Amino acid sequence: MLSGFGFFCSNRLFSLRSLFAFFPKFCGEAAAFFVDHLVNGQHTNGFGEDRDTTVQIGDRSYVIGGSHEGNPLFLGVQIHDKTTNKWLCFRSIPTVLGTGPKPCKGYSAIVLKQGRILVIKKGSASDDSIWFLEVDSPFVREQRKLLGKEVVAWSKGVRGNAEKPIVISGPSGVGKGTLITMLMKEFPSMFGFSVSHTTRSPRCMEKNGVHYHFTDKTVMEKEINDGKFLEFASVHGNLYGTSIESVEVVTDSGKRCILDIDVQGARSVKASSLDAVFIFVCPPSMKELEDRLRARGTETEEQIQKRLRNAEAEIKAGKSSGIFEHILYNDNLEECYKNLKNLLGINDDAPVNGVEAVEGINLPKEHTVTKKEDKIMIQETGEATKNDMIVLDLSSINGGAPGRTRGIVLDTVKSS
Ligand SMILES: Nc1ncnc2c1ncn2[C@@H]1O[C@H](COP(=O)(O)OP(=O)(O)OP(=O)(O)O)[C@@H](O)[C@H]1O
Numbered sequence: 314m315l316s317g318f319g320f321f322c323s324n325r326l327f328s329l330r331s332l333f334a335f336f337p338k339f340c341g342e343a344a345a346f347f348v349d350h351l352v353n354g355q356h357t358n359g360f361g362e363d364r365d366t367t368v369q370i371g372d373r374s375y376v377i378g379g380s381h382e383g384n385p386l387f388l389g390v391q392i393h394d395k396t397t398n399k400w401l402c403f404r405s406i407p408t409v410l411g412t413g414p415k416p417c418k419g420y421s422a423i424v425l426k427q428g429r430i431l432v433i434k435k436g437s438a439s440d441d442s443i444w445f446l447e448v449d450s451p452f453v454r455e456q457r458k459l460l461g462k463e464v465v466a467w468s469k470g471v472r473g474n475a476e477k478p479i480v481i482s483g484p485s486g487v488g489k490g491t492l493i494t495m496l497m498k499e500f501p502s503m504f505g506f507s508v509s510h511t512t513r514s515p516r517c518m519e520k521n522g523v524h525y526h527f528t529d530k531t532v533m534e535k536e537i538n539d540g541k542f543l544e545f546a547s548v549h550g551n552l553y554g555t556s557i558e559s560v561e562v563v564t565d566s567g568k569r570c571i572l573d574i575d576v577q578g579a580r581s582v583k584a585s586s587l588d589a590v591f592i593f594v595c596p597p598s599m600k601e602l603e604d605r606l607r608a609r610g611t612e613t614e615e616q617i618q619k620r621l622r623n624a625e626a627e628i629k630a631g632k633s634s635g636i637f638e639h640i641l642y643n644d645n646l647e648e649c650y651k652n653l654k655n656l657l658g659i660n661d662d663a664p665v666n667g668v669e670a671v672e673g674i675n676l677p678k679e680h681t682v683t684k685k686e687d688k689i690m691i692q693e694t695g696e697a698t699k700n701d702m703i704v705l706d707l708s709s710i711n712g713g714a715p716g717r718t719r720g721i722v723l724d725t726v727k728s729s
């Protein structure tokens with residue numbers, strides 16, 4: 314029945330017969346991937362190019378390899394459904410959220426809990442070897458519902474103890490930008506700003522790509538529909554949003570990401586897997602807020618009135634919604650800044666030089682991967698085999714798509 318039915322995989326034509334001839338039986342988590350290529354450290358299932366890796370979860374097979382829509386910069390993912398015997402999605406390509414890895418010489422893959430696949434790039438630099446493909450995580454399920462199509466999401470594993478992103482909200486004019494600028498100036502290697510997109514016009518000193526990505530409403534709406542945004546909201550009559558990429562860029566640089574977003578955006582981020590710290594900044598009074606907005610001189614009178622009207626509801630929501638773990642009052646700027654540093658665990662006596670340096674362990678090109686509880690064991694194979702094993706402890710990771718998976722710690726375990 315399958316003979317003669319051809320399909321494209323990694324830009325090459327293969328028969329479904331060859332695919333099913335090599336699928337292993339699915340029996341629980343430990344066996345929910347192709348044992349062949351994991352044992353041998355190379356792909357032996359005869360399916361796709363020999364650099365492709367196929368992972369089976371339930372009735373679905375995820376083929377990781379080739380390029381995404383012919384773009385050589387993005388690794389491809391395809392999904393096959395065993396029950397219908399069909400490739401899912403238009404041209405069998407799901408909507409891919411987040412920036413994934415570039416194609417390389419080969420991959421090892423292993424199924425984790427919560428609809429995630431750990432993908433290890435073979436022979437890649439130490440800071441680019443560990444990736445997570447979310448195929449049925451809470452974020453992916455939600456996006457599938459929202460976008461009404463098949464979705465997978467990439468999240469890169471970032472080494473070291475990169476701390477939680479920080480979400481700062483508060484009414485317009487309260488001083489969020491001022492506090493963030495002070496923090497970034499004092500600790501340039503520690504914090505990075507997530508540059509939002511907005512459809513509002515730039516103010517005279519604002520630079521595109523630095524303060525905001527200034528964009529067009531139709532362009533931004535299309536990008537929202539394509540799943541490019543972690544969150545977005547209509548604020549004071551304009552569209553604002555945090556792209557997944559803007560958070561990835563900061564996290565990839567090893568810095569702690571700061572998001573300056575409104576309460577609606579904070580609510581969306583809270584519901585995502587970003588796992589952030591949420592801070593709300595309050596003004597000492599509405600009169601002072603109005604004075605600050607006027608003194609800033611960036612808005613028209615009509616805009617100031619609109620922002621002040623919205624401020625009342627924002628302050629109420631900020632204090633009572635349960636989104637924010639910390640509330641700061643920005644009366645005296647220096648005092649408020651000190652309180653902000655305290656709650657971020659930066660105290661004036663301790664030297665802060667940025668994120669803890671992480672020793673880069675390069676993963677062996679040829680290896681086997683096994684999983685035992687929360688530990689992933691990577692063992693080099695081949696002629697140059699050393700006996701040391703590299704262990705990735707999954708219990709220390711946090712975050713995930715959208716954004717990055719933080720807290721990747723690799724240890725070398727000497728064999729006795
Ligand atoms: N504690 C303070 N006392 C007096 N003025 C302040 C204080 N904090 C900030 N300001 C001033 O208030 C004005 C508004 O601050 P800022 O632009 O940082 O607000 P914001 O919360 O980022 O506003 P928006 O949400 O509109 O971007 C600025 O001119 C800033 O210098």
Ligand SMILES: Nc1nc2c(ncn2[C@@H]2O[C@H](COP(=O)(O)O)[C@@H](O)[C@H]2O)c(=O)[nH]1
Nearest residue numbers: 485509545546548553554555573574575578
């Ligand atoms: N939900 C989001 N809100 C955002 C984002 N970027 C900024 N903002 C908020 O908009 C208002 C107005 O900002 P302004 O620069 O026009 O004064 C302010 O409260 C910001 O916090 C975003 O990406 N998402």
